[in-house]
Amino acid sequence: MTPSSAQPGPEAGAAVKAADRAHVFHSWSAQELIDPPAVAGAEGSYFWDYDGRRFLDFASGLVFTNIGYQHPKVVAAVQEQVGKLATFAPAFAVEARSEAARLIAERTPGDLDKIFFTNGGADAVEHAIRMARLHTGRPKVLSAYRSYHGGTQQAVNVTGDPRRWASDNGSAGVVHFWAPFLYRSRFYAETEEQECERALEHLETTIAFEGPSTIAAIILETIPGTAGIMVPPPGYLAGVRELCDKYGIVFILDEVMAGFGRTGEWFAADLFDVVPDLMTFAKGVNSGYVPLGGVAISQKIAETFGKRVYPGGLTYSGHPLACAAAVATINVMAEEGVVENAARMGADVVGPALRELAERHPSVGEVRGVGMFWALELVRNRETREPLVPYNASGEAGAPMAAFGAAAKARGLWPFINMNRTHVVPPCNASESELKEGLAALDAALSVADEHTV
Ligand SMILES: Cc1ncc(COP(=O)(O)O)c(C=O)c1O
Numbered sequence: 052m053t054p055s056s057a058q059p060g061p062e063a064g065a066a067v068k069a070a071d072r073a074h075v076f077h078s079w080s081a082q083e084l085i086d087p088p089a090v091a092g093a094e095g096s097y098f099w100d101y102d103g104r105r106f107l108d109f110a111s112g113l114v115f116t117n118i119g120y121q122h123p124k125v126v127a128a129v130q131e132q133v134g135k136l137a138t139f140a141p142a143f144a145v146e147a148r149s150e151a152a153r154l155i156a157e158r159t160p161g162d163l164d165k166i167f168f169t170n171g172g173a174d175a176v177e178h179a180i181r182m183a184r185l186h187t188g189r190p191k192v193l194s195a196y197r198s199y200h201g202g203t204q205q206a207v208n209v210t211g212d213p214r215r216w217a218s219d220n221g222s223a224g225v226v227h228f229w230a231p232f233l234y235r236s237r238f239y240a241e242t243e244e245q246e247c248e249r250a251l252e253h254l255e256t257t258i259a260f261e262g263p264s265t266i267a268a269i270i271l272e273t274i275p276g277t278a279g280i281m282v283p284p285p286g287y288l289a290g291v292r293e294l295c296d297k298y299g300i301v302f303i304l305d306e307v308m309a310g311f312g313r314t315g316e317w318f319a320a321d322l323f324d325v326v327p328d329l330m331t332f333a334k335g336v337n338s339g340y341v342p343l344g345g346v347a348i349s350q351k352i353a354e355t356f357g358k359r360v361y362p363g364g365l366t367y368s369g370h371p372l373a374c375a376a377a378v379a380t381i382n383v384m385a386e387e388g389v390v391e392n393a394a395r396m397g398a399d400v401v402g403p404a405l406r407e408l409a410e411r412h413p414s415v416g417e418v419r420g421v422g423m424f425w426a427l428e429l430v431r432n433r434e435t436r437e438p439l440v441p442y443n444a445s446g447e448a449g450a451p452m453a454a455f456g457a458a459a460k461a462r463g464l465w466p467f468i469n470m471n472r473t474h475v476v477p478p479c480n481a482s483e484s485e486l487k488e489g490l491a492a493l494d495a496a497l498s499v500a501d502e503h504t505v
Pocket residue numbers: 113170171172173174176199200201202272276277305306307308309333334344
């Protein structure tokens with residue numbers, strides 16, 4: 052369905068908005084300073100409001116609608132599951148849960164063959180860290196600056212962006228380090244090789260000074276998502292794997308955003324031929340139709356909890372509706388070549404178009420990404436690389452990015468914006484013509500960003 056005269060009009064939208072403003076408390080927001088748009092409907096790569104404005108969603112919600120909105124096969128699968136068995140307790144073997152676990156384990160790298168289901172990404176991270184601590188008997192976790200791992204207490208403490216600060220009481224046993232990012236190198240590196248080598252040296256020194264026997268896990272997003280889609284240089288993740296093996300540390304890859312087709316592979320780990328000990332997932336596992344996340348567990352960590360109780364669980368672990376949505380989503384992705392589409396469109400359409408935009412727009416400092424997972428680093432000045440807005444800017448200081456965002460929306464493009472970046476993260480099954488439509492709107496919006504360059 053697209054907006055039509057049958058659609059409820061502006062009055063209905065106003066009522067939705069009024070109840071929201073009166074009663075809904077929104078995430079990560081100063082409640083009086085926000086203006087949430089009222090959504091009337093969505094289909095495929097588009098959503099629309101009650102005033103008949105339609106937007107091409109280059110944010111995939113919050114980077115989770117990997118097969119777009121309202122895919123009929125997934126909607127039907129959830130409807131069928133509601134009719135069959137709407138819910139059931141986690142201690143039973145349930146068809147949808149068993150099948151979802153089987154389909155996921157079939158695709159996860161290496162021996163990650165056991166699946167612990169959670170309700171979303173943050174609780175998957177919480178449980179992965181708990182498993183690592185119990186498996187090693189060690190307390191600390193190393194994680195990267197420029198990362199996001201979720202909003203619950205432990206997950207927000209391993210996060211390496213300003214969302215951690217308000218909840219960081221310094222007692223979470225987390226130590227942050229710098230992962231590679233050549234464009235803003237912390238290592239004075241000039242090549243990817245130098246960046247990789249120096250980032251690994253920095254990590255090994257951090258391990259040595261923290262004391263290897265105190266470190267349970269290193270957690271990394273395979274490709275950091277919200278923090279800027281920094282594709283790691285060749286050899287980095289393999290180097291981290293080696294360090295983990297050398298010091299008996301559990302390697303956790305967080306694929307909550309990068310997994311399930313986003314990078315043009317089922318999992319981003321496949322791009323680097325690396326197998327972690329634990330891998331977290333959520334979002335794309337069922338395109339976000341019903342909340343679901345999980346941890347894929349290696350043989351050796353599963354064995355730790357073979358005869359010993361795993362002290363953790365959730366009432367809705369592997370909820371039948373969420374799992375039925377996952378089964379249908381994974382089958383749709385396989386049948387419709389969604390992963391291949393992401394790889395092809397990234398290589399042939401999005402990547403080349405973004406690089407061409409960078410040539411024409413002085414506000415674009417760097418283009419980076421893969422598949423349907425791209426970031427444009429917007430700068431005031433290409434020579435100095437000064438970001439278009441300061442790190443963690445708010446209010447007036449963030450105005451240039453707000454102006455860019457407004458320009459995109461005025462052209463029917465819903466952008467993903469974080470700090471001085473816009474990410475191009477459309478559904479993994481978006482068509483070439485949809486992508487070209489969005490890229491044309493992006494081109495126009497970047498002209499507004501250009502006005503803020505010096
Ligand atoms: C890499 C990563 N890990 C964890 C999370 C947290 O997931 P959730 O919001 O489902 O708890 C996110 C959410 O954006 C994420 O991008």
